[in-house]
Amino acid sequence: MSESSRRAMEFGKLNYLIIDDFENFRLSMRQMLRSCGADRIEQAGTAAQAIRHCTYNHVDVVLCDYNLGEGRNGQHVLEELRHRKLLKRASLFLMVTAETSKQMVMGARENQPDGYLTKPINRAMLDQRLGALIEQRNALYPINRELDRENYPEAISLCLQALPKHPRYRTWLLKTLGDLYFQLGDLSHAARVFDDALKQRELSWARLGRSKVMLANRNYEDAVASLSQLIARHPDYMEAYDLLAEGLQRQGKLVDAQHTLEQAALHSPNALLRQRQLAQLAEANQDLEAACEAWRKTVTLGTHSIHDSADHYLALAQSLTDLSEGDAEEAGAERADEALNLLKQMGKRFPEQPELDLRSRLIQCRVLAGRGKASDANRLLDQIREDGGDGQSLTADTALDYGKTLFRLGHAGEAKTLLAELAERFASDNEVLNRIEALLDEPVGFRQKLQARTLNRDGIKAFESGDLSAAVEAFSQALEIVPDHAALNLNLVQVLMKQRHSEADSSALLDRCQRCLDRLAGLPEQHRQHRRYLALRRKLEELTP
Amino acid sequence: MTKASPAASDNEDRIDFSMVLASAVHDMKNSLGMLLNSLDELRGEMQGSASSASRFNTLQYEAERMHNDLVQLLGIYRLGQDHLSAHIEEHFVPDFLEEHLARHSPLLEGLGIQCRIEAEDINGFFDADLLTGVLNNTINNALRYTRSQIRLTAQQREGYLVLGVEDDGQGYPDSMQHSGTIRFGALDFNSGSTSLGLYFASSVAALHREGERRGSIQLHNGGELGGGVFEIWLP
Numbered sequence: 142m143s144e145s146s147r148r149a150m151e152f153g154k155l156n157y158l159i160i161d162d163f164e165n166f167r168l169s170m171r172q173m174l175r176s177c178g179a180d181r182i183e184q185a186g187t188a189a190q191a192i193r194h195c196t197y198n199h200v201d202v203v204l205c206d207y208n209l210g211e212g213r214n215g216q217h218v219l220e221e222l223r224h225r226k227l228l229k230r231a232s233l234f235l236m237v238t239a240e241t242s243k244q245m246v247m248g249a250r251e252n253q254p255d256g257y258l259t260k261p262i263n264r265a266m267l268d269q270r271l272g273a274l275i276e277q278r279n280a281l282y283p284i285n286r287e288l289d290r291e292n293y294p295e296a297i298s299l300c301l302q303a304l305p306k307h308p309r310y311r312t313w314l315l316k317t318l319g320d321l322y323f324q325l326g327d328l329s330h331a332a333r334v335f336d337d338a339l340k341q342r343e344l345s346w347a348r349l350g351r352s353k354v355m356l357a358n359r360n361y362e363d364a365v366a367s368l369s370q371l372i373a374r375h376p377d378y379m380e381a382y383d384l385l386a387e388g389l390q391r392q393g394k395l396v397d398a399q400h401t402l403e404q405a406a407l408h409s410p411n412a413l414l415r416q417r418q419l420a421q422l423a424e425a426n427q428d429l430e431a432a433c434e435a436w437r438k439t440v441t442l443g444t445h446s447i448h449d450s451a452d453h454y455l456a457l458a459q460s461l462t463d464l465s466e467g468d469a470e471e472a473g474a475e476r477a478d479e480a481l482n483l484l485k486q487m488g489k490r491f492p493e494q495p496e497l498d499l500r501s502r503l504i505q506c507r508v509l510a511g512r513g514k515a516s517d518a519n520r521l522l523d524q525i526r527e528d529g530g531d532g533q534s535l536t537a538d539t540a541l542d543y544g545k546t547l548f549r550l551g552h553a554g555e556a557k558t559l560l561a562e563l564a565e566r567f568a569s570d571n572e573v574l575n576r577i578e579a580l581l582d583e584p585v586g587f588r589q590k591l592q593a594r595t596l597n598r599d600g601i602k603a604f605e606s607g608d609l610s611a612a613v614e615a616f617s618q619a620l621e622i623v624p625d626h627a628a629l630n631l632n633l634v635q636v637l638m639k640q641r642h643s644e645a646d647s648s649a650l651l652d653r654c655q656r657c658l659d660r661l662a663g664l665p666e667q668h669r670q671h672r673r674y675l676a677l678r679r680k681l682e683e684l685t686p
Numbered sequence: 687m688t689k690a691s692p693a694a695s696d697n698e699d700r701i702d703f704s705m706v707l708a709s710a711v712h713d714m715k716n717s718l719g720m721l722l723n724s725l726d727e728l729r730g731e732m733q734g735s736a737s738s739a740s741r742f743n744t745l746q747y748e749a750e751r752m753h754n755d756l757v758q759l760l761g762i763y764r765l766g767q768d769h770l771s772a773h774i775e776e777h778f779v780p781d782f783l784e785e786h787l788a789r790h791s792p793l794l795e796g797l798g799i800q801c802r803i804e805a806e807d808i809n810g811f812f813d814a815d816l817l818t819g820v821l822n823n824t825i826n827n828a829l830r831y832t833r834s835q836i837r838l839t840a841q842q843r844e845g846y847l848v849l850g851v852e853d854d855g856q857g858y859p860d861s862m863q864h865s866g867t868i869r870f871g872a873l874d875f876n877s878g879s880t881s882l883g884l885y886f887a888s889s890v891a892a893l894h895r896e897g898e899r900r901g902s903i904q905l906h907n908g909g910e911l912g913g914g915v916f917e918i919w920l921p
Contacts, residue, residue, distance in 0.1 A: 169727055239716045259818075261722035261753075265788035273781045309809060312776040342811060342896050344774065375771050 148272050149178030151279065155201035157182040160191040160218065161237070162210040170204060170237075173264045177271070188213035188221075188445075195227040202271070203228070204258070207238045213445040216411075219252045221447040231285035233274055237262070280307055284317065297321050312346075319350045328354050345375055349384065356388055364388045379409050386418070395426050403431070406438075413442040413449075420456065427594075429587055433460040433476075440483070451497055454487035458504050459542075463587035466511035466549075477508045499525065500539055503546045510549050511586070518550055537563065537573045541580060548584035556584065564665065578668055582626045593622040597629055600636075609640045620657075627670040630657040634677050638684070654681050708763045715756040722749055729792055743796045747829065750793065754823045758886045761819050765889055772813040772893040779840045779847070780805040782814065786821045787838065790829070799832060805840035810847040812920050816890045817849075823883045824851045824916050831855035835911055846899075846919045850909070857907030857914045887918060896921035 157179055161167045167184045174182055183198070185191035188209055194200070203222075207215040215236050222228040236254040256274055258267070278285075284303065287296035300318045304311065315338055322331035332354045338347035348371050355364035368385040371378060382405035389398035402419040409415075420435035436457035443449030458480045465476035484501045491497055502525055509518035535543065540563045547556035560577050567573040583590045600615035616633040623629065634654045641647040658678050664671055725746050732742070783803045787794075794801050828836050832853035839850040884903070891901035899921035909915040 166723075169723070239719050260719045261726060263726045263789065263792055265791040266785065269781075269784050269788040273785075309778040309781075309807075311809065342774075344776075344811075346775075375773070377771055378773075 148268070151275050152178035152272070153180050155179065155181070155275070156199060157202045157204065158185060158191065158194060158198075158200045159183070159204050160185045160188070160209070160215070161206040162186055162208075163206075166206065170262070170267075173262070173267050174204075176264055177268045188218045191218055192221055192227070195222055196225075200228070201232050202275075203232070203234045204237055205234065205254075207236055216252070217445045217447070219254055223252045224447045229285070230288045231278065231282055233271075233278055235271070235274070277310060277313075281310060281313065288317075293321050293325055297325075316346055316350075319347075323350070323353060323357070328357055345371060345378055345381075349378070349380055352381075352384060352388075356384065356391070359391075361388050361392045365392065377408050379405055379412070379415075382408075383415065383418075386422070390422070395422060399423055399426055399428065399431070406435075410438070411442060413439055413446050416442060417448075417453065424456075424460070427591065429460055429464055433457065433464060436460055449490075451487055451491040451494070454483055454490075455497075455500055455504070458483050458487075458501075462504055462507050462511060465508065466586040467588045474512070477512050480508050481505065496536065496539055499528070499535075500542055503539075503542050506546050507549050515550070522546070522550055522552075533562070537567055537570070537576075541573075541576055544577075544580055545584070548580070549586070553584065557581070568667075574667055575669075578627075582628070583623045584625070585623055589622050593619045593626070593629070596622075597632070600632060604632075604636055609636055612636045613640065625660060627661055627664060627668060627674065630661055631670060631673050631677055633657055634681070638677075638680065641684070651681065651685055655685075704763065704766070708760060711756050711759050711763070715753060715760065718749055718753040718756065722746070722753060725749065726792055729796065739796060743793065746793050746796065747826075750790075751826055751830075754819075754826050755883075757819055758823055758883060761816070762882070762886055762889075765886075772816060772890075772895075774811050774813055774894065776809050776811055777814055779808050779810045779849075782810075782817075783821075783838050783840060783849075786818070786825060789822070790825055793829065794836075797829065799829065799834060799836060801836040801838070803838045803840075805838070806842065808840065808842055808847070810840070810849075810920065811896070812847070812894060813890075816893065817918075820887045820890050820918060821849070821851070824887065827883065828853040828855075828914070828916075831914060833913075837909070837911055843919075846901075846921055849918050849920070851916045852909040852911045853913040854911035855913040857912075858905050887916075891918050891920065894920045 152174070157174060159167050159170050159174070159182065161170065161184075164186070167186070171182050171184065183194060183200075185194055191203075191205070195203075205215040205218055209215060209218075215238075219234055219236070222234070228234060233255045235256045235258050237258045237260065239260045256270065258270060281303070284296050284299045287293070287299060297318065300314050300321070304314050304318075307314070315334055319331050319334035319338075322328075322334060332351065335347045335351040335354065338344055339351065348367065352364045352367045352371070355361075355367065365385060365388040368381050368388060371381045372385065375381065382401055386398040386401040386405075389395075389401060399419065399422040402415060402422060405415060406412075406419060416435050416439040420432050420439055423429070423432035423435055436453060439453045440457050443453055461476045461480035461483070465473040465480065467473075468476070484504060488498065488501060502521060506518045506521050506525070509515075509521065540559065544556045544560045544563070547553070547559065560581060564574060564577050567577075583593065585593070596615045596619035600612045600619065603609075603611035603615060613633065613636050616629060616636065619629050620626065620633065634657050637650045637654050637657075641650050654677075658674070658681060661670075661674055664674055668674075725742075729742065729746070780803065783805055787801055787803060790801070825836070825838075828851050832855045835854045837850075837852040839848075839852065841848055884905075888903050891903050894901035901918065901920045904915075904917040904919065906915050907913065
């Protein structure tokens with residue numbers, strides 16, 4: 142049999158799906174595929190049609206145009222097919238593009254297609270390119286079948302057998318092998334695969350893999366160094382940024398991690414998961430402006446993505462609300478409006494979820510309160526109370542949000558009762574307990590919280606440099622903003638006790654200490670400051686005549 | 687429509703002309719892509735009507751050339767913006783060359799030019815996108831100057847992967863024959879041919895590095911076909 146008729150036969154064995162919004166392109170692609178020997182060819186004009194087809198039919202080769210007009214693009218299609226496991230590893234996904242702009246290719250990296258076809262395409266190109274991919278698919282089919290079955294040890298031994306047999310697929314085999322060892326936790330074998338590849342030459346995928354192994358071995362310093370180097374050489378290698386951010390995060394360098402992701406987002410702004418990661422990091426860093434921006438992008442990118450979630454809307458609405466509180470400028474009003482609009486959109490996009498509706502209304506309460514509309518806010522809160530928002534059946538997230546809202550509307554007592562109940566319900570969940578503590582410590586708006594934190598830092602600095610009266614001043618000012626803050630009260634007690642030695646009238650100081658400690662009388666045992674509180678109370682008793 | 691590059695300027699009143707140009711080039715390139723697609727289909731439909739074939743070939747050749755030029759312009763723009771870095775991957779060289787030949791095969795047939803590949807069965811390390819730009823341009827150039835034959839070669843020489851495009855035309859004039867790297871400053875925009883293509887090829891070659899060694903291009907005459915020989919040496 143001749144080479145070309147053998148190839149035509151291979152084309153004929155497979156199922157094809159052509160996705161393009163232009164009928165003319167679909168028809169001409171179909172014509173070309175037919176003349177290559179393909180027979181079972183289906184078509185889809187939209188992303189939705191394509192995904193529906195793949196849900197109910199087996200497809201071996203997908204030829205998908207990147208630009209599908211309004212709505213979802215080829216990348217969204219690939220993302221969803223992979224995420225919902227509608228496409229087997231043994232199948233081929235080819236992205237058809239009118240260009241190979243780096244930005245598009247980079248956005249595609251997270252869910253990589255098996256190949257790109259650049260328009261204009263002619264029959265000879267399609268025959269050659271797709272033919273070579275089908276040949277590769279056939280050669281590697283046994284391995285991909287084991288990968289689909291998640292039988293990794295078998296896949297590893299097949300890779301090892303194939304290496305000497307198929308030198309032309311060496312890169313694919315080595316990458317897959319390293320990745321498999323890594324997934325199975327066999328870090329030393331994974332490292333050896335990447336090291337061997339690197340011995341041959343400096344290859345970015347191998348360098349990335351090697352860094353991944355370092356991270357898994359908790360060798361953060363080397364991992365961070367090697368990834369920084371990789372990025373310096375390849376400023377558009379997105380996986381390297383993600384991994385570097387992870388390494389920095391594990392080192393506790395959250396601000397550096399945030400900057401790394403910000404840089405990555407400049408290069409490749411369309412990756413939803415990275416924007417979300419960035420938003421969360423910025424939140425952890427109290428950089429609310431940056432968090433707000435990243436959440437906004439996450440919400441926008443979610444419109445067409447399988448990763449869309451109501452949580453993104455809530456997070457954005459929260460950060461907008463926090464920023465607008467106490468901001469008398471026009472920007473404050475704009476953000477408040479944006480938050481309200483966003484919640485309305487969320488209601489339409491994710492209908493009929495009672496808890497979601499409740500959370501939406503809780504945020505609305507805070508927006509209204511923040512804009513000085515206290516009576517509107519309280520009216521809405523009354524409705525929430527009537528609808529059964531008693532806190533007993535709520536998730537921790539919602540109950541915490543409820544507590545925050547009650548504090549903001551001036552119902553501190555009610556908030557404390559709610560949080561006490563919540564603490565009882567989640568007595569064994571440290572994460573929830575920590576969040577309750579944080580809210581009780583600082584039940585104020587974002588700006589005030591920052592102000593109190595800055596004052597606290599100033600106080601500690603003054604204390605360390607020996608300027609006790611400046612420290613007292615700073616801590617006292619901070620306590621005016623957050624009077625129940627446990628650590629702050631204890632800080633003040635500590636400075637006052639020290640100051641006592643140099644002051645003539647020590648009984649007034651001791652009185653002040655007593656008042657601080659009285660405020661913390663109800664501090665629960667599991668609170669991080671509880672032992673310090675006990676120690677300082679004992680000390681005060683000794684000092685008091 | 688996705689643009690080649692986001693507007694980076696904070697000052698919205700200032701026109702970033704190179705950005706405007708890049709966007710326009712990007713749109714033109716995509717339009718030409720559509721045009722070329724239609725030409726391919728037309729060629730399929732009008733098989734045998736020899737009287738219009740030569741004009742048709744000219745049409746397709748010139749459209750291809752413009753398309754290549756625009757792709758290259760975008761490449762150079764990105765090079766200038768430092769957006770371009772080489773993604774070195776391992777590729778099976780004969781497949782890579784076959785693919786390029788396939789892109790040009792309708793026109794080659796139309797013009798009656800024979801083209802053959804003589805490649806060793808080797809793997810090479812290079813950025814496929816960047817090399818695609820270089821090869822398209824070089825093959826297109828060879829199409830213009832050849833009489834009847836083009837030869838694509840690939841071999842391992844002195845530890846480098848050498849890809850070559852040879853033709854049986856007049857060869858390069860003395861002034862163009864050289865080897866090494868071309869600097870942007872050395873381009874002469876007043877002469878008829880700016881050698882922008884060579885600058886691009888040379889820049890792409892230089893992006894390929896391995897340890898101390900760098901890629902380069904070489905132009906000379908002779909080869910097996912006796913015409914121009916373009917070589918790109920990759921470490």
